[in-house]
Amino acid sequence: MAEAGKIDPMHQFAIEPLFGTDHWAIGGYNIAFTNSALWMVITAVVLWGFMLLGMKRELVPGRWQAAAETMTGFIDNLLLANVGPEGKRYVPYVFSLFMFILFANLLGLLPLGLVGSHAFTFTSHFTATGVLAILSFSIVLIVGFARHGLHFFSLFVPHGTPAWLLWLIPFIELVSFLVRPFSLGLRLFVAMMAGHILLEVLSSFVINSGNAGAGWGIAIGLPSFILMIGISALELLVAVIQAYVFALLTSLYINDAVNLH
Amino acid sequence: MPQIAQLAEVWSSQIFWMLVTFGFVFFVVGLGMVPKIQSTVEARDSKISGDLEAAKAAFARGDEIEADYRARENESRAAAQALVAEAKAKAAKDAEKKVAAADAKIAEKIAAAEAEIRAASTSAMAEIEAVAAEAAQDLVAKVSGVQPTAAAAQQAVKAALAHG
Numbered sequence: 336m337a338e339a340g341k342i343d344p345m346h347q348f349a350i351e352p353l354f355g356t357d358h359w360a361i362g363g364y365n366i367a368f369t370n371s372a373l374w375m376v377i378t379a380v381v382l383w384g385f386m387l388l389g390m391k392r393e394l395v396p397g398r399w400q401a402a403a404e405t406m407t408g409f410i411d412n413l414l415l416a417n418v419g420p421e422g423k424r425y426v427p428y429v430f431s432l433f434m435f436i437l438f439a440n441l442l443g444l445l446p447l448g449l450v451g452s453h454a455f456t457f458t459s460h461f462t463a464t465g466v467l468a469i470l471s472f473s474i475v476l477i478v479g480f481a482r483h484g485l486h487f488f489s490l491f492v493p494h495g496t497p498a499w500l501l502w503l504i505p506f507i508e509l510v511s512f513l514v515r516p517f518s519l520g521l522r523l524f525v526a527m528m529a530g531h532i533l534l535e536v537l538s539s540f541v542i543n544s545g546n547a548g549a550g551w552g553i554a555i556g557l558p559s560f561i562l563m564i565g566i567s568a569l570e571l572l573v574a575v576i577q578a579y580v581f582a583l584l585t586s587l588y589i590n591d592a593v594n595l596h
Numbered sequence: 597m598p599q600i601a602q603l604a605e606v607w608s609s610q611i612f613w614m615l616v617t618f619g620f621v622f623f624v625v626g627l628g629m630v631p632k633i634q635s636t637v638e639a640r641d642s643k644i645s646g647d648l649e650a651a652k653a654a655f656a657r658g659d660e661i662e663a664d665y666r667a668r669e670n671e672s673r674a675a676a677q678a679l680v681a682e683a684k685a686k687a688a689k690d691a692e693k694k695v696a697a698a699d700a701k702i703a704e705k706i707a708a709a710e711a712e713i714r715a716a717s718t719s720a721m722a723e724i725e726a727v728a729a730e731a732a733q734d735l736v737a738k739v740s741g742v743q744p745t746a747a748a749a750q751q752a753v754k755a756a757l758a759h760g
Binding site for chain 2: 345346348349350352359361364365366367368369371372375376378379382383386387389390392394396400403404407408411426427428430431434435457459460461462463466467470524528
């Protein structure tokens with residue numbers, strides 16, 4: 336790895352089966368317990384622990400309880416603002432979505448390389464984000480058709496559409512509607528992947544320039560390292576923002592399904 | 597890009613574990629824990645608003661009691677003032693009556709005294725007339741040797757006294 340050019344910034348996204356489970360399968364489909372699956376489990380367990388510690392249900396909340404209540408209150412307000420009073424029903428789903436993505440993004444940023452391990456950010460895989468995106472999209476479809484029946488198709492004819500554009504607008508609306516799951520899933524996957532590649536490339540600059548000599552190390556390695564610190568802070572922000580965007584867009588789509596624009 | 601290069605071999609595992617873990621999160625955390633936390637928050641909010649309302653009601657009751665107390669105080673003050681005014685009026689009337697009675701008594705006494713004085717002065721005048729008439733009778737008798745009658749002397753004295 337120390338040799339110049341041998342550091343592969345994409346290697347961090349490689350999925351490997353763990354504990355010799357690569358032959359696990361259900362109905363011929365492989366379900367090996369991979370490093371990706373391990374981090375999904377870690378994320379779920381950490382989130383569960385976070386909520387468990389916030390469940391003391393005291394009248395005057397402690398710090399942890401206040402944190403958990405702040406998060407539920409945040410999603411509560413998000414749905415109240417975007418969907419209205421009916422949005423309360425979707426709090427469990429949007430909360431799970433937001434917190435799962437948030438914890439996955441943040442845990443994936445843990446500097447575990449310092450202790451000889453490697454964090455894996457499964458939200459940088461569209462196979463993972465796609466599942467969440469399709470789940471959100473399915474909920475929108477199910478809620479929309481269950482509440483409005485075929486009237487749900489009026490979503491494709493916005494209010495105030497001129498009659499002479501009726502041949503075009505529904506088509507555009509249909510395309511924009513069908514693009515939603517892709518934009519949901521791809522946005523998260525691309526944002527997480529880009530940040531992690533950037534950090535990896537900058538760290539390879541630091542390592543390679545340092546190996547090339549003290550002069551190179553100071554000229555290239557030091558600025559890269561300082562930039563990395565800033566990018567790391569930015570990545571923390573991106574981790575939160577992407578989780579928020581996913582939850583916000585989901586709530587907006589649910590609003591479409593519930594209220595038809 | 598491993599995401600695409602490994603797609604064929606890992607997609608089923610990724611989707612399976614994603615569904616398992618997110619399913620756990622949704623059913624255990626989302627459906628199990630979130631409503632409890634929300635109900636805790638709601639219970640607290642309702643308790644706070646209930647307490648605030650109780651405090652407001654207590655405030656209102658305090659104001660009411662104070663107003664009541666004020667009204668009663670004003671009432672009793674007015675009653676006391678009326679009592680005082682009545683007592684004052686009664687006292688003034690009593691004093692007036694007493695003064696009037698004393699005045700009458702004094703006037704009576706003065707009138708009696710005046711009458712006495714008048715009687716005394718009348719009798720004194722009569723005596724003076726009699727003495728003067730006698731003296732005049734004596735004088736005339738001595739000077740002229742004629743003895744005038746008592747009646748004439750008396751008349752002359754009366755005329756002289758009247759002319760002062």
